[in-house]
């Protein structure tokens with residue numbers, strides 16, 4: 001399949017539209033549930049494929065987190081994420097700039113790093129509130 005093909009299929013357009021409506025960073029399974037009303041014949045595999053294509057075209061972000069479920073984000077402005085260890089939801093926070101970190105000290109002198117990822121895990125306000133009761 002050609003990557004230069006810019007005409008979006010209806011399926012891909014619907015997936016992008018639905019993803020733009022939420023800021024919950026859904027998994028592919030959740031996106032599948034979200035689009036099924038409009039695309040009753042779509043398969044989970046097609047949802048995966050379209051999400052990956054949208055991410056390749058920089059129309060959405062694919063979130064890389066330590067957990068092995070991939071999540072998708074229609075907000076492509078630079079921003080960072082926090083993940084709730086209790087309910088698993090991923091929230092936006094202002095961008096954390098790692099480009100100024102100097103890791104070339106003792107720990108990384110023999111390793112050419114290319115990419116630094118900040119992961120912030122914790123407990124969200126909703127879950128913290130629930131624990132109080």
Ligand SMILES: [Zn+2]
Pocket residue numbers: 084085086087088089123124125126127128
């Ligand atoms: Zn939570």
Ligand SMILES: [Zn+2]
Pocket residue numbers: 025073075079080081091092
């Ligand atoms: Zn986000």
